[in-house]
Amino acid sequence: MIAVSGRLPELAQAELEALGASPNALGEGWFEVSNTPELGDTGSIVRLAEQAEPPFQGTVGISFWGMEPSSRVVRALKGMGARRVVLPQSGGQLTIGQILGNKLAKAGNAELLQRSGDPAWYQATWWPDYAGFVRRDREAPHADPVRGMLPPQLARTLVNLATHGNRGLVVVDPFCGEGRVLMEAHVLGYQVAGSDIDSSAVAATRENLEWLGLAGPSVEVCDAIQSPRFADEGYVVATEPFLGRPQKGKPASGDTWLKEVLEVHQGFVNVWCGAAAPPQRLVSVVPRLVLQHGELALLDHLEIPAGWGASRVATYARSAAIVQRDIVVLEQRPG
Numbered sequence: 001m002i003a004v005s006g007r008l009p010e011l012a013q014a015e016l017e018a019l020g021a022s023p024n025a026l027g028e029g030w031f032e033v034s035n036t037p038e039l040g041d042t043g044s045i046v047r048l049a050e051q052a053e054p055p056f057q058g059t060v061g062i063s064f065w066g067m068e069p070s071s072r073v074v075r076a077l078k079g080m081g082a083r084r085v086v087l088p089q090s091g092g093q094l095t096i097g098q099i100l101g102n103k104l105a106k107a108g109n110a111e112l113l114q115r116s117g118d119p120a121w122y123q124a125t126w127w128p129d130y131a132g133f134v135r136r137d138r139e140a141p142h143a144d145p146v147r148g149m150l151p152p153q154l155a156r157t158l159v160n161l162a163t164h165g166n167r168g169l170v171v172v173d174p175f176c177g178e179g180r181v182l183m184e185a186h187v188l189g190y191q192v193a194g195s196d197i198d199s200s201a202v203a204a205t206r207e208n209l210e211w212l213g214l215a216g217p218s219v220e221v222c223d224a225i226q227s228p229r230f231a232d233e234g235y236v237v238a239t240e241p242f243l244g245r246p247q248k249g250k251p252a253s254g255d256t257w258l259k260e261v262l263e264v265h266q267g268f269v270n271v272w273c274g275a276a277a278p279p280q281r282l283v284s285v286v287p288r289l290v291l292q293h294g295e296l297a298l299l300d301h302l303e304i305p306a307g308w309g310a311s312r313v314a315t316y317a318r319s320a321a322i323v324q325r326d327i328v329v330l331e332q333r334p335g
């Protein structure tokens, strides 16, 4: 089976590894993976596909990776039995609107994937639940862009990197904001617990979780550093702590920003990694500030507690973002 990643192949690789899919990178964000039932739960994968053999009947859409759409392909597909061929509106890949509008997921039709330099045809067998992601992103009762909302797909990837798909673990977010991480964890079937220093954030997370049908969610006001609230059972932490105050433009110096964010992030990892019952794994967004000249990565200044190791799996950045997100996994070192 082939898994195709969104914009960040390195994040997809880490997520696939966490879910036990043993990815073998083929280039262009394509991975050969062993088939595991959790693959459809990923946040970073945009297609699962299998090698397909002609003839192709019905309406056939085609998405391209690493190559431009071409009329040669349309002719070839018609020669292989396709009744109608749908090409991307712009760019290389069909939009989800085209996939749904042309009923490409229905039996008898197909979305085929073509990759530069690979003569084989692949047929998509799964697409993400875009409608669900969009609904949670835009229609949840609380959405506060100033607080720094995580895109739902990224929130879901954080959950998978932390849990490795083990549904017996509680997912804890001690900087829950409006609850994006906990919402994705709940949708995936995890028990969740959250807290935030700000009572309005706690109320927002509660309402957002209730909107998803979770009755009486466990969300409390609490300082993640001074009076943390640990879970009683086996748990992981997946979180996006304080990213610093909103920036109006690229600053010349990041000294003040660094002091403020380091205090929170250092206190957080010290307290949670040093707890009597620490999390099985801690996945955190660690911010990186784009300066007028160069960048300032908080991770370079963070002291990782003794006995723990940290790895940065990817940097997530919207175009022109001044604050970018390093996705960091902290695990206890064996022995």
Ligand SMILES: C[S@@+](CC[C@H](N)C(=O)[O-])C[C@H]1O[C@@H](n2cnc3c(N)ncnc32)[C@H](O)[C@@H]1O
Binding pocket: 147, 148, 149, 150, 174, 175, 176, 177, 178, 179, 180, 181, 195, 196, 197, 198, 201, 222, 223, 224, 225, 239, 240, 241, 242, 243, 264
């Ligand atoms: C970037 S936001 C999290 C947003 C969240 N991931 C979401 O998408 O809804 C960071 C949150 O950390 C909270 N916070 C800051 N310092 C804190 C502390 N010491 N303890 C607990 N929460 C804190 C803020 O109130 C804010 O809601």
